[in-house]
Structure formats: C-alpha cells, structure tokens
Amino acid sequence: xTKDDLEILARINAGPxxxxxxxxxxxxxxxxxxxxxEEQQNSAAMQAEVDIDDQKNNLQTQGLKSTTRRTFTIxxxxxDFMNSTLKPAWSARPSTLATISGALVLPLVAVVAIxxxxxxxxxxxxxxxVQHQAMNPSSNDAETSVQPGLAEVKESLLNSTxxxxxxxxxxxxxxxxxxxxxxxxxxxxxxxxxxxxxxSKGAGIRALDSIRPLPVPIVQDRERYPQFADNGVTAVxxxxxxxxxxxxxxxxxxxxxxxxxxxNLPPKDMVRVEEMINYFDYSYPLPASRSQPFxxxxxxxxxxxxxxxxxxxxxxxxxxxxxxxxxxxxxxxxLDVSGSMNQPDKLPLLIKSFRLLxxxxxxxxxxxxxxxxxxxxxxxxxxxxxxxxxxxxxxxNLKAGGSTAGAQGIEQAYRLAEKNFVKDGVNRVMLxxxxxxxxxxxxxxxLKDFIANKRKKGIYLSVFGFGQGNYNDTLxxxxxxxxxxxxVYIDTLAEAxxxxxxxSGGTVFPIATDVKIQVEFDPSKVSEYRLIGYETxxxxxxxxxxxxxxxxxxxxxxxxxxxxxxxxxxxxxxxNSPLRYGDAKVVKPTxxxxxxxxxxxxxxxxxxxxxxxLEQPVTVDQSPRKSGALSEDAGFAVAVxxxxxxxxxxPALQDYSYAQIAKMALANRxxxxxxxxxxxxxxxxxxxxxxx
Amino acid sequence: MMAENDSDKALVTRAVGGDRVAFSAxxxxxxxMIFRVAWKWSGNRDDAEDIAQDVCVRLGRVLPGYKGQxxxxxxxxxxxxxxxxxxxxxxxxxNRKLEDWSNEPSRPQFQAPSGQGDEDAAxxxxxxxxxxxxxxxxxxxxxxxxxxxxxxxxxxxGCAEGTVASNIxxxxxxxxxxxxxxxxx
Numbered sequence: 001x002t003k004d005d006l007e008i009l010a011r012i013n014a015g016p017x018x019x020x021x022x023x024x025x026x027x028x029x030x031x032x033x034x035x036x037x038e039e040q041q042n043s044a045a046m047q048a049e050v051d052i053d054d055q056k057n058n059l060q061t062q063g064l065k066s067t068t069r070r071t072f073t074i075x076x077x078x079x080d081f082m083n084s085t086l087k088p089a090w091s092a093r094p095s096t097l098a099t100i101s102g103a104l105v106l107p108l109v110a111v112v113a114i115x116x117x118x119x120x121x122x123x124x125x126x127x128x129x130v131q132h133q134a135m136n137p138s139s140n141d142a143e144t145s146v147q148p149g150l151a152e153v154k155e156s157l158l159n160s161t162x163x164x165x166x167x168x169x170x171x172x173x174x175x176x177x178x179x180x181x182x183x184x185x186x187x188x189x190x191x192x193x194x195x196x197x198x199x200s201k202g203a204g205i206r207a208l209d210s211i212r213p214l215p216v217p218i219v220q221d222r223e224r225y226p227q228f229a230d231n232g233v234t235a236v237x238x239x240x241x242x243x244x245x246x247x248x249x250x251x252x253x254x255x256x257x258x259x260x261x262x263x264n265l266p267p268k269d270m271v272r273v274e275e276m277i278n279y280f281d282y283s284y285p286l287p288a289s290r291s292q293p294f295x296x297x298x299x300x301x302x303x304x305x306x307x308x309x310x311x312x313x314x315x316x317x318x319x320x321x322x323x324x325x326x327x328x329x330x331x332x333x334x335l336d337v338s339g340s341m342n343q344p345d346k347l348p349l350l351i352k353s354f355r356l357l358x359x360x361x362x363x364x365x366x367x368x369x370x371x372x373x374x375x376x377x378x379x380x381x382x383x384x385x386x387x388x389x390x391x392x393x394x395x396x397n398l399k400a401g402g403s404t405a406g407a408q409g410i411e412q413a414y415r416l417a418e419k420n421f422v423k424d425g426v427n428r429v430m431l432x433x434x435x436x437x438x439x440x441x442x443x444x445x446x447l448k449d450f451i452a453n454k455r456k457k458g459i460y461l462s463v464f465g466f467g468q469g470n471y472n473d474t475l476x477x478x479x480x481x482x483x484x485x486x487x488v489y490i491d492t493l494a495e496a497x498x499x500x501x502x503x504s505g506g507t508v509f510p511i512a513t514d515v516k517i518q519v520e521f522d523p524s525k526v527s528e529y530r531l532i533g534y535e536t537x538x539x540x541x542x543x544x545x546x547x548x549x550x551x552x553x554x555x556x557x558x559x560x561x562x563x564x565x566x567x568x569x570x571x572x573x574x575x576n577s578p579l580r581y582g583d584a585k586v587v588k589p590t591x592x593x594x595x596x597x598x599x600x601x602x603x604x605x606x607x608x609x610x611x612x613x614l615e616q617p618v619t620v621d622q623s624p625r626k627s628g629a630l631s632e633d634a635g636f637a638v639a640v641x642x643x644x645x646x647x648x649x650x651p652a653l654q655d656y657s658y659a660q661i662a663k664m665a666l667a668n669r670x671x672x673x674x675x676x677x678x679x680x681x682x683x684x685x686x687x688x689x690x691x692x
Numbered sequence: 693m694m695a696e697n698d699s700d701k702a703l704v705t706r707a708v709g710g711d712r713v714a715f716s717a718x719x720x721x722x723x724x725m726i727f728r729v730a731w732k733w734s735g736n737r738d739d740a741e742d743i744a745q746d747v748c749v750r751l752g753r754v755l756p757g758y759k760g761q762x763x764x765x766x767x768x769x770x771x772x773x774x775x776x777x778x779x780x781x782x783x784x785x786x787n788r789k790l791e792d793w794s795n796e797p798s799r800p801q802f803q804a805p806s807g808q809g810d811e812d813a814a815x816x817x818x819x820x821x822x823x824x825x826x827x828x829x830x831x832x833x834x835x836x837x838x839x840x841x842x843x844x845x846x847x848x849x850g851c852a853e854g855t856v857a858s859n860i861x862x863x864x865x866x867x868x869x870x871x872x873x874x875x876x877x
Contacts, residue, residue, distance in 0.1 A: 005817070006817070006832060006835075006836045006860075006864070007836060008813055008817060009814060009818065009821070009832065009833070009836040010837055010839055011814040012732060012804070012814045012815065012818050013728075013731075013732075013804075014727060014728040014730075014731030014732060014740065015731065015737055017723065017724055017727050018737075018741070021727075021741040021744070021745070022723050024745060025719075025723065025744050025747075025748040025749075026716065026719050026720065026748060028745055028748060028749050028752075029715075029719055029745075029748035029749050029751055029752040030712065030715070030716060030752065031752070032748075032750075032751075032752030032753050033712065033715050033751075033752035033753075033755070034712070034752075035752075035753075036752060036753050036755075037710050037756070040756065
C-alpha cells in the first residue's frame with residue numbers, strides 16, 4: 001500500500017445536496033438554537049425570580065405585583081434594562097428614579113451574569129467599552145438596603161458594555177464572580193420594544209405580557225407520526241357495516257397539549273381524535289352485574305356543527321378493580337436511560353412518574369427494572385412492592401448516558417417477565433422512552449411480531465412516551481397496539497399522576513381484551529355515516545367474528561367513546577347521490593325514528609381465547625330529544641371530537657369555530673373534579689388564538 | 693443580506709450572542725461541507741442527510757459553548773465526525789440484528805452519486821477503510837479524501853502531527869492486510 005493508492009480516496013464524492021434536506025436540517029437547527037437560547041434565558045430567569053423575591057422587601061419597591069414577577073423572563077429583563085438603562089440617559093433622570101430602576105435591574109443582571117458564567121464563552125467583546133454609570137453612588141436609599149454580596153457584582157456592572165441596540169455584553173472585571181469571562185446575551189429579534197413603565201413616583205412597575213416574543217410555528221422534523229386520512233363519509237347503501245377496534249390510547253391528547261402550550265398548532269398527523277376523546281374519563285352507566293365487564297350506552301343527538309345530521313354516541317365504561325381484588329402483578333419497567341433522556345422533562349420525570357405508580361401496587365406485586373442505553377442492564381431483579389425502598393433506590397440511581405439499544409433491552413425485559421410469570425395475574429412490560437428508540441431489527445415488523453408473540457403468551461406491553469423533539473409516535477403506537485397495551489404520553493407530573501395513579505387500574509389491569517365494535521346501519525333511515533376518529537383502528541367486516549384478529553383492550557375503569565355522524569335519508573346534507581340501479585324504495589325519505597342501526601360488540605375476558613358477543617339495537621328513543629337531557633359526558637366527548645377534527649382541518653368543521661367548541665365544552669364540563677376539562681377549554685381557546 | 697459577507701468568526705460571535713440571522717447564515721454557508729463529510733463518512737445519501745441534519749441540530753445546541761480556540765471549520769469537522777460516528781454505531785447495532793436474522797455479514801458500501809461510473813476502485817478502498825480502527829479511519833479520510841494537511845488533520849483530531857503520520861502508516865499496513873484477505877477469499 002503506497003501513498004498513491006490512498007490518493008484515490010480523493011475520488012469518492014458526495015452527491016448533490018437536496019434542497020429539501022437542506023431546508024429540513026436548517027429548520028431543525030433553528031429550533032434547537034432557539035430552544036437552547038431560551039433554556040439559558042429561562043434558567044437565569046428562574047433564578048432571577050427567586051432573587052427578586054428575596055430582595056423584594058429590602059428594595060422596598062411598592063407596586064411590584066407578584067403576578068408580574070412570575071412572568072419575568074430574561075427577554076423582558078433585557079428589554080427593561082435596555083429601556084431603562086441605556087436609551088434614556090441616566091443623568092437626565094431624577095435620581096430617585098435612577099435609584100429604583102437601578103436597584104431593580106441590578107440584581108437581575110447580577111444573577112444573569114453569575115448564572116451564565118459557567119458557560120464557557122470566548123471572543124470577548126473587542127470593541128471599546130462604553131462606560132456606564134450604572135448606579136448613582138450618591139443616591140443611597142436603595143443601595144444601603146441591597147444585600148452585601150451584591151456590592152461585588154455592582155463592580156462588574158460598572159464595566160457593562162452596550163454594543164448594539166439588541167446586543168448587550170457585560171464583560172466582568174477580574175474581581176467579580178464571573179472571573180473575567182465575558183458574557184454575551186442578546187434578546188431574539190422579535191423581542192425588541194419591551195416596555196417597563198416607570199412612573200415618576202417610582203411606584204408602579206408593570207411588565208406587559210405582550211412583550212413576550214410571539215410564538216413562531218416550529219417544524220418538528222425528527223418526530224414521526226403515522227399518517228392517515230380522516231374517515232370519509234360512507235354511503236349506507238353500498239357499505240352498511242362499519243367495523244373497528246376500540247382504542248384506549250391517550251398519547252395524542254398530551255402531545256397536542258404540549259404542542260399548543262409551546263405556542264404551536266400541532267401537525268395534522270399528531271392529532272388522533274379518538275385518543276383525544278378517550279383521554280377524558282366519562283361516567284357512563286356500568287352494567288348491572290360484575291359478570292359483564294362493561295356495557296355500551298348509545299345516544300343519538302343533533303350534530304352541533306351541522307343542523308342536517310345527527311351524532312350517534314357510543315359510550316363504554318368498564319368496572320374498576322378494587323385494590324384488594326386486583327390480581328397479582330408482575331411488572332417489568334423497561335426504562336430508556338440513553339443520553340437523549342438527560343433532560344428535565346425526560347428521565348427525572350420518568351423516575352418521579354414510576355415512583356407514583358408504586359403506591360398503587362399491592363405488597364406482593366413484583367417490580368423489576370431493566371434499563372437500556374449503550375447496553376441493557378437489569379438494575380433491579382424482581383422485587384416485591386412491599387420493599388419500596390429498594391425499588392425507589394434503584395429508580396433514583398438511574399443516570400442518563402450512552403446511545404440507545406432498545407431491542408436488547410426489550411428482550412431482557414421479556415425474559416424477566418417470563419421468569420417471574422404470574423399465572424392468572426398481570427404480566428406487563430412497561431416501556432418508558434423518549435422514542436429515540438433503535439428497534440435493532442431490520443424493520444419494526446420484527447419487533448412487532450416479537451411483541452405480538454409475547455402477548456399471546458400473556459405478557460403485555462405498555463408504552464410511556466416522554467419529551468419532545470424526536471418522539472417516534474408511529475413506533476410507540478405500533479408497539480403498544482401489538483402488546484395489548486396503552487400508549488401514554490407523559491409531559492408533566494400531573495399527567496403521570498393521571499395515567500399511573502388515578503387510572504392505574506386501566507393502565508395496568510385489563511378487564512376485557514380484543515374489544516371490537518361493529519355497527520350495521522338501516523339504509524331506509526340512515527343515508528350516510530362517518531366514524532369520527534379510529535382511522536388507524538379500522539377492521540375488515542369479517543374480522544369482527546374472527547377471534548384470531550387482535551383488537552384493543554379495556555382496562556379497569558376505562559371509558560371508551562366512539563362517535564358516528566349520521567346523515568338521515570332525505571337530509572340536505574346527503575353527499576352521495578342515490579344509485580340509479582340501487583334499491584329504489586329506500587330513496588324516499590322516511591321519519592328519522594325507531595331503529596336506526598344495530599350495534600354488536602365482541603370482547604374476551606382476560607386470558608380467554610373465545611369471544612363473547614354483546615348486541616343491541618340503536619333507536620332514536622335514545623335521543624336526548626326523547627330521553628331527557630343529553631348527558632354532560634356525551635356532550636363533552638362531542639366537544640373534544642370537534643376540537644380534534646378541527647385541528648385536523650376536517651372540512652366538516654370548517655364553519656364551526658374554536659370559540660363555539662370551547663363554549664360547548666364549558667357547558668358540558670360537569671363536576672370536573674381534577675380540572676382536566678377546564679384545562680381542555682383553555683386549550684381550545686389557545687388554539688383559537690393561534691389560528692387568528 | 694449583510695450576513696453573507698461577514699467572516700465565519702464574526703457570524704459565530706453574533707450567533708453565540710443569540711443572533712438567529714447570523715446562525716442561519718452560518719449554517720447555510722456550511723451545509724454543503726457538512727453534507728459532503730456526512731456522505732463520505734457514511735457512504736450513502738440517506739444516512740448523509742440524517743447525519744447532516746443531526747450536525748445542524750447539534751450546532752444549534754452547542755454553538756453557545758463554542759470556545760473559539762479552533763477555527764470554526766476545524767470545529768465543524770469534529771462535530772460532523774462525531775455525529776457520523778454516533779450514527780454508524782446505531783447503524784452497527786442495527787446491522788448486527790440484521791446479521792442474526794439473515795446469517796450474512798453486512799458490508800459497508802459506498803453509494804457513489806449517479807453519473808460517476810469509474811469509481812469502483814475508490815469505492816472498494818473506501819469499504820476497506822471502514823474496517824480500520826476509528827482513529828485511523830478518520831485520519832485517512834481527512835488526509836486523503838478531504839485533502840487536508842497533516843497539520844489541519846492533527847488540529848481536528850486534537851493530536852500531534854506525528855500521530856497523524858503514524859496513524860497513516862498503521863492504516864496502510866492494515867489496509868494491505870485487509871485487501872489481501874479479501875482477494876484471498
């Protein structure tokens with residue numbers, strides 16, 4: 001091998017850049033850049049808040065409202081600083097004013113300087129430093145009350161640099177805490193024009209919320225969602241039977257919420273209407289006896305967004321399992337501790353969430369913990385829930401690091417679950433990940449089969465998603481659906497409380513498996529139907545009676561809702577023209593009354609392989625028109641369905657506004673013990689303001 | 693826009709301070725180079741696009757911590773190579789599973805851009821280079837494929853120039869063995 005031989009490597013070359021890929025990469029980078037800048041600012045701002053609280057009394061600033069303080073961000077602080085410090089000349093102001101604003105601004109800047117000091121920066125400002133008299137030494141009212149430590153920081157402010165209108169760099173002197181490291185921070189371009197109004201008395205200080213930068217839609221490129229089209233309107237004449245599997249996943253709602261809360265409308269495919277509806281608990285009637293695990297309740301109501309159609313609402317509620325009768329559980333936590341989990345909304349939240357679940361377990365239930373990162377490891381062998389300290393100790397010791405090798409972890413987790421298998425009990429692997437999950441097999445299909453196989457042996461899988469950025473929604477969905485489990489997205493501790501504590505029954509203990517719904521419509525009454533949501537859950541007509549075909553499970557206490565939009569025969573809303581060669585007699589409009597459809601459900605009791613059939617006719621007598629007031633639960637579910645459809649841009653909801661949806665939700669909020677429904681109303685309003 | 697005429701250094705300084713326009717200009721300017729390195733290190737478009745995007749995202753995350761001792765390009769090479777390595781590690785564990793499945797070892801392949809028919813020898817050598825220890829592989833690629841001097845390569849790899857030379861020496865010996873092995877089988 002000579003040097004010349006290696007020279008031919010110069011001939012290998014890359015292909016041309018695809019503009020699309022470039023654009024995607026740049027967008028993703030901008031998102032990361034903004035997030036990083038914001039994080040820095042937020043961490044400094046949080047500290048600043050605390051500091052303001054500490055200093056408040058000392059500074060004697062009257063009229064500094066606590067609500068205002070909470071909304072302080074660095075952006076505002078910079079704006080404040082810029083407006084009060086740099087633009088108006090200090091000397092031109094009355095000294096009382098200078099004292100107050102100086103005293104206020106000082107701790108903010110000082111804290112920023114200290115906080116950001118550990119981030120290594122270089123390229124210190126080379127331009128000449130504009131000297132600022134940051135404090136008027138002669139006005140001592142405030143200065144004397146400032147805590148002693150601040151005097152040192154004040155020194156650094158004396159050297160503060162004003163560079164551009166937006167950029168400001170404080171280069172610190174050798175003697176200060178920042179130890180000569182230059183600090184530069186600049187507000188984002190949108191955030192200029194911030195306002196701090198100081199009355200001449202120096203009493204009223206108002207920071208306006210409106211000066212926060214307006215949210216910019218983010219393209220979350222690395223996230224993957226299954227893409228699907230909305231269920232279309234189906235003509236009963238050609239296709240009278242609708243079949244689907246129930247779905248108790250809730251992940252979509254939490255993801256949509258996180259997206260909206262960050263000021264962005266969710267991408268269409270993130271919104272799965274049935275998961276949004278099923279996020280909420282509904283108190284539909286329970287069956288008379290516990291021998292039947294759940295029962296469907298059907299009601300017919302007018303469609304809020306279309307006067308010419310009706311909604312058929314199917315509500316299903318399962319019995320809750322009392323903790324004493326809870327079957328013995330063998331749980332294996334399979335936790336992602338790869339480097340990407342090292343974010344406050346990931347591993348720390350995961351640990352707290354799983355700690356919460358422990359309180360719902362019986363002493364003899366067992367927990368094992370497998371982690372996966374660069375390599376998978378059993379952190380905790382099967383341990384009884386009574387030994388809480390051992391489990392909590394293992395959880396608290398988790399550290400994020402390394403890359404993700406999920407497949408080995410999954411195999412190991414299932415091995416443990418098999419080893420500790422509880423006959424007639426609950427055997428479940430609970431996978432928690434941020435979704436940057438390397439399946440390690442040539443396609444997700446293999447992993448899917450693996451999980452489906454284990455499901456047949458009685459080991460189920462639930463998936464808990466954390467964090468944003470590269471969440472692989474498609475994979476999480478596939479895994480949970482094949483593992484007879486739920487896919488839950490946890491973005492806050494409150495969400496963990498909801499899904500792991502309040503609904504632990506449903507999350508952990510199934511009461512009915514492979515639950516399928518089939519509805520046959522009477523073509524003489526119903527001209528067209530449209531199933532709202534469940535696009536990814538459609539089944540073939542013949543699958544309904546085939547017990548080998550897998551479907552969703554209902555957990556203890558779960559409520560499941562399905563809603564159809566029906567167009568009565570003869571309604572002006574009918575989209576499909578009648579068939580020329582169809583059955584002529586059904587074309588004539590009939591009274592929308594009596595029996596409209598026939599509902600069939602199939603389910604298996606856990607561990608059984610033969611399904612049980614439930615059936616009942618659906619009659620208009622179930623309409624609130626006749627049976628009294630529409631239940632608030634059904635009304636609320638309809639509002640959620642409207643929201644989901646609108647977010648997906650469904651043309652049916654085109655003329656129905658977010659404000660109307662919020663109003664409908666509010667009217668049907670009911671008791672709302674945990675405030676989830678009120679939070680939903682807020683979310684709808686937020687979406688409304690984002691689309692304006 | 694003004695940003696386009698500014699030096700890397702000026703843009704970096706502004707981006708570190710939070711200037712989005714400067715950061716965006718910096719990325720636009722260097723995307724092609726990032727993509728090229730990504731392709732040369734991974735051997736195909738799909739991976740190259742993934743890696744290049746990863747590099748861009750990493751820059752968004754870490755630029756505020758950029759120390760500015762090395763030149764920006766040197767630093768960019770490091771970030772890009774690290775991303776390529778991470779990607780290939782993921783790829784490898786993926787391939788191991790594939791091998792279990794198919795009983796056939798997967799071999800690295802260079803997917804030459806279309807329209808270049810006479811590069812078989814280069815692609816073959818590239819595939820052999822992929823079997824070198826990472827350090828040697830990076831050295832060989834930087835020196836021979838990117839055409840950098842030993843000095844520049846040393847800066848990127850954070851080692852002495854002498855180490856670059858000895859890495860190349862070792863790599864050549866290894867490659868000879870690899871290629872002979874291949875021919876013998």
